[in-house]
Amino acid sequence: MDPDSVRETDRVPHGGTTDPTVRDCSANVNPETPEGVESVYRDALEAAGRYPDDAYPDFRAAAGEYVDCEADRVVPTAGGLAAIRLAIGVAVEPGDEVLVPAPSFGEYAREVRLQGGEPRFVPHDEVLSADPDDCALAIVCTPNNPTGETADPDALADFARRCEECATALLVDEAFLGFTSLPSAASLGIETVIVARSLTKLFGLPGLRAGFAVAQGPLGDALERARPAWSLGTPAARVGAHCLRDEGFVRETRTRVDRERKRLRDGLEATGFAVDPSEAPFVLVDCGDRDVDAVLTHAREAGIVLRDARTFRDLDSHVRIAVRDRETTDLVLEVLDGG
Incomplete structure (x- = not known):
C-alpha cells in the first residue's frame, strides 16, 4: 500500500x-449452510493447535474443481475481499488508473486508492465496452453488486482479450456467480485475468472468512508470492473444501x-x-x-x-x-x- x-x-x-x-x-x-459443516468445523478446531499446511492442497483441489481450473492456479485467501485486495495490490502502483464500475462494490475504489491509484468510474453496464488501454487494471463484478445483472460470457471473454492485448490486468469479482449456472472467467485461461471468489455468500458463512483468487502466469506467481503465510485458518480451509464439494x-x-x-x-x-x-x-x-x-x-x-x-x-x-x-x-x- x-x-x-x-x-x-x-x-x-x-x-x-x-x-x-x-x-x-x-x-x-x-x-x-451445507449439511455437515458443524462436524467438519469441530474436527478442524481440534487440529488448530498447529499451523495450517500453507500449501492448502485439499482446499486448492476443491476450489479448482468448483471453478473448473487447475488446483495450482488457486490462491487461498481469507474471504473474497482479501482476494480483491491481493489482486489490486499486485496490479496497481501509485498514479495508475483503474476502470471501476459504478454503482458497484465500494471496496474496489477504496482498495485502488489505498494503493495510490486513481479509479476511473464507468457505468456498470458499460464496462465491457470501455477502452482499457492506459489502465493498469479493469474490474468487472458479475453479478454486479448492487444491481444484480451478470456479464454476458461472450462479451466478458472479448473484453478480457482486449485487456490482454493492451497489457491491462482484469479482475473479475465472482462473489455471487455461484448463485447462477454461468461459467467462471477462470475457464478463459488468459494470463491477465484474475478471478476473485467468496465462500461467504453462497454457503452462508460470512464469519468464517474463506475465499480464493484464480490466476496463472506472471500474475498468478505474483499473487502466490504476495499472499500472507497461512492465509486461511485450518477451520476455514477444511469447511471451505467441504462446502465447495457439496453440489x-x-x-x-x-x-x-x-x-x-x-x-x-x-x-x-x-x-x-x-x-x-x-x-x-x-x-x-x-x-x-x-x-x-x-x-x-x-x-x-x-x-x-x-x-x-x-x-x-x-x-x-x-x-x-x-x-x-x-x-x-x-x-x-x-x-x-x-x-
Whole structure:
C-alpha cells in the first residue's frame, strides 16, 4: 500500500447487522449452510493447535474443481475481499488508473486508492465496452453488486482479450456467480485475468472468512508470492473444501433463490416499487417518491433490516433487499406494502 494514500482513504459502509433479533436483509448471505459443516468445523478446531499446511492442497483441489481450473492456479485467501485486495495490490502502483464500475462494490475504489491509484468510474453496464488501454487494471463484478445483472460470457471473454492485448490486468469479482449456472472467467485461461471468489455468500458463512483468487502466469506467481503465510485458518480451509464439494446444496440454493427472487420482485412491483432485473441473491429497489429513510425505518421497526443503497455511487433513492427464505419474503412484502 501507498503510505500517503492510506492516511487519506476512508472506510466504506456495508450491509449486515450484529443484532440477532431482526431479519437481516441488508447482507446478501444464504440463510442456509451445507449439511455437515458443524462436524467438519469441530474436527478442524481440534487440529488448530498447529499451523495450517500453507500449501492448502485439499482446499486448492476443491476450489479448482468448483471453478473448473487447475488446483495450482488457486490462491487461498481469507474471504473474497482479501482476494480483491491481493489482486489490486499486485496490479496497481501509485498514479495508475483503474476502470471501476459504478454503482458497484465500494471496496474496489477504496482498495485502488489505498494503493495510490486513481479509479476511473464507468457505468456498470458499460464496462465491457470501455477502452482499457492506459489502465493498469479493469474490474468487472458479475453479478454486479448492487444491481444484480451478470456479464454476458461472450462479451466478458472479448473484453478480457482486449485487456490482454493492451497489457491491462482484469479482475473479475465472482462473489455471487455461484448463485447462477454461468461459467467462471477462470475457464478463459488468459494470463491477465484474475478471478476473485467468496465462500461467504453462497454457503452462508460470512464469519468464517474463506475465499480464493484464480490466476496463472506472471500474475498468478505474483499473487502466490504476495499472499500472507497461512492465509486461511485450518477451520476455514477444511469447511471451505467441504462446502465447495457439496453440489446438491448449490443446486438447491439456486432453485430457492430463483423462486424467492421472482416472488420478491413481483410483489414489490405490484406495490409500486421499481425493481432492477437481477440474477443475484438480492434486488435493487428504487423507492421513487417514497422517502428512503422512512422506508428503512418502517422496515426496521417491523424487525427487518434493509440495505441503504444510497451509500453506493450514483444511487439516491434506492434500497437493496437480500433474497432469503419464503417466510422472510412474505414478511418483507407485507411490511413494505404497508409502508
